[in-house]
Amino acid sequence: xxxxxxxxxxxxxxxxxxxxxxxxxxxxxxxxxxxxxxxxxxxxxxxxxxxxxxxxxxxxxxxxxxxxxxxxxxxxxxxxxxxxxxxxxxxxxxxxxxxxxxxxxxxxxxxxxxxxxxxxxxxxxxxxxxxxxxxxxxxxxxxxxxxxxxxxxxxxxxxxxxxxxxxxxxxxxxxxxxxxxxxxxxxxxxxxxxxxxxxxxxxxxxxxxxxxxxxxxxxxxxxxxxxxxxxxxxxxxxxxxxxxxxxxxxxxxxxxxxxxxxxxxxxxxxxxxxxxxxxxxxxxxxxxxxxxxxxxxxxxxxxxxxxxxxxxxxxxxxxxxxxxxxxxxxxxxxxxxxxxxxxxxxxxxxxxxxxxxxxxxxxxxxxxxxxxxxxxxxxxxxxxxxxxxxxxxxxxxxxxxxxxxxxxxxxxxxxxxxxxxxxxxxxxxxxxxxxxxxxxxxxxxxxxx
Amino acid sequence: xxxxxxxxxxxxxxxxxxxxxxxxxxxxxxxxxxxxxxxxxxxxxxxxxxxxxxxxxxxxxxxxxxxxxxxxxxxxxxxxxxxxxxxxxxxxxxxxxxxxxxxxxxxxxxxxxxxxxxxxxxxxxxxxxxxxxxxxxxxxxxxxxxxxxxxxxxxxxxxxxxxxxxxxxxxxxxxxxxxxxxxxxxxxxxxxxxxxxxxxxxxxxxxxxxxxxxxxxxxxxxxxxxxxxxxxxxxxxxxxxxxxxxxxxxxxxxxxxxxxxxxxxxxxxxxxxxxxxxxxxxxxxxxxxxxxxxxxxxxxxxxxxxxxxxxxxxxxxxxxxxxxxxxxxxxxxxxxxxxxxxxxxxxxxxxxxxxxxxxxxxxxxxxxxxxxxxxxxxxxxxxxxxxxxxxxxxxxxxxxxxxxxxxxxxxxxxxxxxxxxxxxxxxxxxxxxxxxxxxxxxxxxxxxx
Numbered sequence: 004x005x006x007x008x009x010x011x012x013x014x015x016x017x018x019x020x021x022x023x024x025x026x027x028x029x030x031x032x033x034x035x036x037x038x039x040x041x042x043x044x045x046x047x048x049x050x051x052x053x054x055x056x057x058x059x060x061x062x063x064x065x066x067x068x069x070x071x072x073x074x075x076x077x078x079x080x081x082x083x084x085x086x087x088x089x090x091x092x093x094x095x096x097x098x099x100x101x102x103x104x105x106x107x108x109x110x111x112x113x114x115x116x117x118x119x120x121x122x123x124x125x126x127x128x129x130x131x132x133x134x135x136x137x138x139x140x141x142x143x144x145x146x147x148x149x150x151x152x153x154x155x156x157x158x159x160x161x162x163x164x165x166x167x168x169x170x171x172x173x174x175x176x177x178x179x180x181x182x183x184x185x186x187x188x189x190x191x192x193x194x195x196x197x198x199x200x201x202x203x204x205x206x207x208x209x210x211x212x213x214x215x216x217x218x219x220x221x222x223x224x225x226x227x228x229x230x231x232x233x234x235x236x237x238x239x240x241x242x243x244x245x246x247x248x249x250x251x252x253x254x255x256x257x258x259x260x261x262x263x264x265x266x267x268x269x270x271x272x273x274x275x276x277x278x279x280x281x282x283x284x285x286x287x288x289x290x291x292x293x294x295x296x297x298x299x300x301x302x303x304x305x306x307x308x309x310x311x312x313x314x315x316x317x318x319x320x321x322x323x324x325x326x327x328x329x330x331x332x333x334x335x336x337x338x339x340x341x342x343x344x345x346x347x348x349x350x351x352x353x354x355x356x357x358x359x360x361x362x363x364x365x366x367x368x369x370x371x372x373x374x375x376x377x378x379x380x381x382x383x384x385x386x387x388x389x390x391x392x393x394x395x396x397x398x399x400x401x402x403x404x405x406x407x408x409x410x411x412x413x414x415x416x417x418x419x420x421x422x423x424x425x426x427x428x429x430x431x432x433x434x435x436x437x438x439x440x441x442x443x444x445x446x447x448x449x450x451x452x
Numbered sequence: 453x454x455x456x457x458x459x460x461x462x463x464x465x466x467x468x469x470x471x472x473x474x475x476x477x478x479x480x481x482x483x484x485x486x487x488x489x490x491x492x493x494x495x496x497x498x499x500x501x502x503x504x505x506x507x508x509x510x511x512x513x514x515x516x517x518x519x520x521x522x523x524x525x526x527x528x529x530x531x532x533x534x535x536x537x538x539x540x541x542x543x544x545x546x547x548x549x550x551x552x553x554x555x556x557x558x559x560x561x562x563x564x565x566x567x568x569x570x571x572x573x574x575x576x577x578x579x580x581x582x583x584x585x586x587x588x589x590x591x592x593x594x595x596x597x598x599x600x601x602x603x604x605x606x607x608x609x610x611x612x613x614x615x616x617x618x619x620x621x622x623x624x625x626x627x628x629x630x631x632x633x634x635x636x637x638x639x640x641x642x643x644x645x646x647x648x649x650x651x652x653x654x655x656x657x658x659x660x661x662x663x664x665x666x667x668x669x670x671x672x673x674x675x676x677x678x679x680x681x682x683x684x685x686x687x688x689x690x691x692x693x694x695x696x697x698x699x700x701x702x703x704x705x706x707x708x709x710x711x712x713x714x715x716x717x718x719x720x721x722x723x724x725x726x727x728x729x730x731x732x733x734x735x736x737x738x739x740x741x742x743x744x745x746x747x748x749x750x751x752x753x754x755x756x757x758x759x760x761x762x763x764x765x766x767x768x769x770x771x772x773x774x775x776x777x778x779x780x781x782x783x784x785x786x787x788x789x790x791x792x793x794x795x796x797x798x799x800x801x802x803x804x805x806x807x808x809x810x811x812x813x814x815x816x817x818x819x820x821x822x823x824x825x826x827x828x829x830x831x832x833x834x835x836x837x838x839x840x841x842x843x844x845x846x847x848x849x850x851x852x853x854x855x856x857x858x859x860x861x862x863x864x865x866x867x868x869x870x871x872x873x874x875x876x877x878x879x880x881x882x883x884x885x886x887x888x889x890x891x892x893x894x895x896x897x898x899x900x901x
Contacts, residue, residue: 067515068487345551352493364494393554397496417490418555 005304006311007297009043011277012171012196012255014130016103018043019272019312020296023259023280024107024132024175026078027290031091035098040290041297044103046199046280047092049080049134050123051109051146056082062208062218064234073234074283075208077219077226079140080109085119089126096127105173109134109146113163120167130170133161133195135186136177136202139228148202151177154189161193171196173257176242178235179205183242187252198246199257199280201239203229232283236261240274247275248320263292265299272312273319327436335408335424337362337401343421346394350412350422361405362412364397457648460628466715467639470746473772474538474564474641482568486515489560492551497562500549502882503530507546511565523573524585526566531611531885532604534574535633535650536878537566538642541735543768545878574653588658591617595895598623598680600667600835603631604877605868606686607654608884609857614657616892621680622659625666628717631688632869633877635713638739640746644716673838677863682891683839684857685850685866686884689829689874695731699789700825704797708732708740708826715743725749726821729800731786732756733763737826738773744824745776752778753818757785757805781818785810790817797821832870839864849873857887865891 007018021044022028022037029048037045056078064073081088096104106123108131110116120131135157137147150156157174164172174190176183178201190198207227209218217225239260246252255278258271263284271279284292300312309315339350339362354362391398401412413422438444477485489511497507506525513522526533542548542563550559576582595618599606602624610620628634633647655661665671676683692707694700706714708730728749730741733756745752754773756763759782763770770780784802787810792798800823804814831848841861843851850866852858857865867883869875 068484345555346492346496347490347551348493349490394551 005301005309005314007043007301007304009277009312011103011130011257012173014044014103014105014171015101016043016278017101018297019268019276019278019300020044020293021046021103021105021257021278021280022285023282024049024105024134025282025286027282027285029081030083031095034091034095034104037285037290037293038095038099038102041293042102042290044105044129044278045095046105046107046132047088047128049107049109049137050085050088050119051080053082053084054079054140057221059219059221062228063232064208071232071283071287073208073230074232074286075206075219075228075230076203077139077221077228080134080137085122089122092123092126092128096129103130104128105130105132107132107134107175108164109137109141111144111146116160116163117167120164124169128170130173130196131164131168132173132175132199133164134175134202135160136175136200137229138177138179138203138205139226148177148179148205151175151186151202152180154185157186158189158193161190161195165194173197173199175202175259176200177202178238178242178260183245184249187246187249191252191254195254197255197257197277198252199259200246201235201242201260203231204235204238206230231261233261233263236267240270243271243276244274244320244323247317248323263287265296265303268296268300269303269315270319272315273317274323275317275320277312277316325436327439328434330429330432330434331438332430332433334427334429336403336406336427337408337412338423338425339399339401339412340421340423341389341391341398342393343418344391344394344398345418345421346391346397347417348397348399349415349417351399353411353415358409358411359405359407361402361407362399363402364399457629457652458645461644461648461717462719464720465644465717466720466747467643468720470639470743472640474567476571477564477568479568479572482514482565483517485561486511486565489515490551496549496551497546497560500545501529502545502876502878503533503536503885505529505533505546505566507562507566510569511560511562514565514569519569519572520576520582520585522569526570527585529885530878530881531608531654532633532650532877532881533566534570534653535604535637535642535647536881537563537570538646539633539637540876540878541766541769544766545876574649578649584653584656586615586657588614589617593899594618595681595891596679597621597682597684597891598676599684599686600676601625601631601685601687601868601870602629602651602661602663603686603688603868603880604633605688605870605880605884606631606684607651607659608881609684609686609865609867609888610659610884611654611657612885612888613891614654614659620659622661623665623667623671623676624661624663625669627664629661629663631686631880635716636709636736637716637877638712638743639716640743668834668838673835673840677839677861681863683861683864684884684887685835685839685842685852685859685864685870686868686880687832687835688869688880690832691830692825693828693830695786695825695827697786697788699791699797702789702791702795702797704791704821705789705823705825708736708824709829711740711824712736712743715747727819728752729818729820729823730754730826731800731823732826732828733758733760733765733770733780734826734828735765735769737824738765738769738778740824740826741778742769742773742776744822745773745778749822753781753820754778755781755784755786755800755802755818757783759783784818787815789823797823829874831873835870842866847873854883855886856890857883858890 024046028045034045060078062075063071066072106128135151141147142149174195257278258276259280268279389398416422491508510522510525546562547559552559597620599622602622630647728744741754783805788801790799799817799819804811836842836844842859852866852871857867865887868880
């Protein structure tokens with residue numbers, strides 16, 4: 004079995020799976036049940052001056068029969084008293100001394116931070132997470148993402164907390180910013196020991212068209228909320244990678260954003276995360292999902308011959324390049340497995356209307372557009388006669404010289420493994436930047452007439 | 453209108469005892485099923501539908517909550533889309549062609565979705581929540597069309613013509629309109645009053661209906677040809693064919709179609725059916741056998757002169773009947789109906805068949821109190837005699853162009869069972885609609901000159 008334990012800037016955890024600071028980590032009872040289920044750590048629901056919440060609070064994006072692809076909330080920080088939270092943190096740490104309990108904090112003045120940090124550290128928490136990310140409600144009062152969007156302010160408040168804290172300080176960033184590197188570097192400048200990201204994305208999840216009120220509806224109105232869940236994972240992966248590959252950011256990263264499965268977690272770790280935080284998937288399915296998070300990651304590490312989570316960390320960073328460094332001579336073309344095809348022809352519609360017009364219906368199709376990619380003297384191959392085991396003559400065919408290898412057909416195909424992208428023999432690799440360096444292509448950014 | 457048509461039906465019909473096998477979907481069920489649809493391009497389900505309904509489109513419209521739009525998509529191609537949704541053998545048409553079949557997945561329940569859209573829309577119109585989808589146009593030079601028989605072919609033809617502002621009059625020899633939809637469809641698929649609601653919808657477009665008028669008796673064909681621009685023959689088929697064996701005439705033996713009609717539109721008779729023998733193995737035979745089993749017959753035998761592999765009835769229907777307890781007796785030819793001294797039916801005498809010949813000495817009796825003969829229906833040859841130029845082929849079918857319905861008399865068109873010898877309701881609808889479209893375009897072209 005691989006070693007799943009981690010040391011996150013001094014915070015030790017039996018595995019990299021933490022509950023994010025959110026409703027699942029709202030109370031001692033929840034956190035203890037989570038730890039019993041197998042979670043390695045929990046970032047407590049943000050502590051501060053208790054607020055009053057609204058009803059309702061959540062809205063979701065469903066897609067087809069899948070529920071909650073994206074989730075948005077207008078819930079704020081804890082609405083429970085600080086004393087009750089501190090008592091429960093103390094109890095959790097007493098019963099689970101080897102698990103990580105990190106207190107998420109949000110307050111205003113320097114003295115408030117001093118008082119709050121002292122109290123949570125006295126209660127026994129293993130670390131602090133500064134909530135500079137919340138994009139709804141709290142930011143209207145000058146906290147949350149309104150700090151995360153001001154690098155100077157972010158660095159300054161981080162440095163205050165470092166004056167007072169005995170435990171490691173994680174700075175949680177908001178994605179609601181132009182360039183994530185600015186707040187990331189500010190967190191480093193302020194002395195932060197680690198970074199967690201992303202917090203939720205400022206959003207309006209939808210409109211109740213019968214009432215003409217945004218969702219989630221609070222009586223006759225609503226407010227923008229914070230967007231999370233599987234739909235935001237790509238945004239989070241990019242922001243994590245942008246920080247992880249920057250040489251000036253050496254502190255550990257805790258990845259957050261749509262993590263639902265061990266595969267998601269492995270991807271975040273491969274892009275440089277040391278721990279991952281999960282919220283929406285738990286809100287959807289409960290703490291029990293951690294069983295497969297652990298088991299799946301363990302099996303994956305074993306199969307890859309990796310001994311620990313640290314072996315996986317950052318493995319994919321080097322392959323994240325600038326576009327100008329991609330090989331222009333690399334080529335793949337779509338191949339349709341005639342015997343797996345069910346004949347839905349979604350690839351035909353997608354390729355004809357949404358891509359590059361190189362997939363056609365069965366042998367009866369007589370329409371062939373002007374051949375953009377054929378050299379003038381190239382003989383056009385006869386149309387293949389394909390009959391599939393399932394789809395009969397509804398199996399489409401690919402005009403390979405015309406295929407640009409965009410992947411769209413593979414993405415829309417409902418049958419796993421039916422369409423594959425086959426690598427074509429390649430000339431010497433060459434990038435756009437190579438061409439520009441050799442003067443064979445124009446510098447980008449102008450018409451150059 | 454409503455009360456008038458429905459008042460014809462007695463309230464205590466035998467069919468009342470037979471519940472819907474495929475009840476109306478709840479909205480959530482319909483949406484979930486609709487979301488499963490892959491939305492195939494050039495979809496095979498459309499090609500499998502004799503009326504070529506844009507099935508993926510109407511399903512998508514259910515998924516998006518546009519149920520009225522979905523109903524319109526259906527009705528635009530098939531004005532009797534409601535009854536077709538309930539009576540079509542979808543297993544061998546649209547559902548049977550769903551690409552999921554080849555993938556060993558449950559095919560999309562297209563019939564049930566079509567019923568959901570059409571019935572939900574129909575109910576909302578009935579209760580005044582929505583306006584009807586169609587309003588007949590004003591036509592400056594309306595044509596007069598007489599339609600003989602108020603079954604699906606005539607209804608579809610009349611509806612399409614009425615929408616263009618033409619004056620349609622349907623002559624029906626029965627007291628109830630609707631043809632086999634009212635009198636001949638298995639009640640677990642469609643009850644008579646549901647069929648009549650659909651007839652009302654067509655009449656609501658301005659179509660005139662004259663019931664209990666038989667052409668050739670109350671009104672002659674020559675009068676129709678004189679008073680109308682076009683005469684449409686949609687008479688369907690005639691009475692049940694007979695076996696022509698001893699004992700057939702008398703109580704207890706009845707034609708299958710006659711029996712279904714009695715069950716659907718006549719007051720229920722008291723008393724048990726006892727043991728039932730059904731002669732034949734087509735879909736009507738299966739329907740009757742299944743209905744008798746559901747109505748509590750002691751035992752139902754289906755007697756067929758050939759083997760089950762040669763049955764003309766659909767396998768999925770036979771399997772349904774088997775589940776209700778119907779017993780198929782293969783390779784037996786009825787040779788006589790056996791009666792006691794009072795003339796009451798006691799058995800069907802059958803002989804074994806081998807290689808299409810009766811095996812001498814193989815006779816035996818299958819006891820029964822009722823026998824229903826389902827070996828086909830006679831053809832209504834007389835109608836041709838009323839309309840000069842209209843021909844009947846050797847099988848007794850009216851000779852007509854299957855695409856336009858044109859007959860040997862340029863004023864006379866025909867469609868439905870009377871030209872095809874007995875197919876599905878949806879084929880009759882396609883015929884009626886196609887004749888209407890042909891006439892409309894012809895008149896438009898003539899008007900434009």
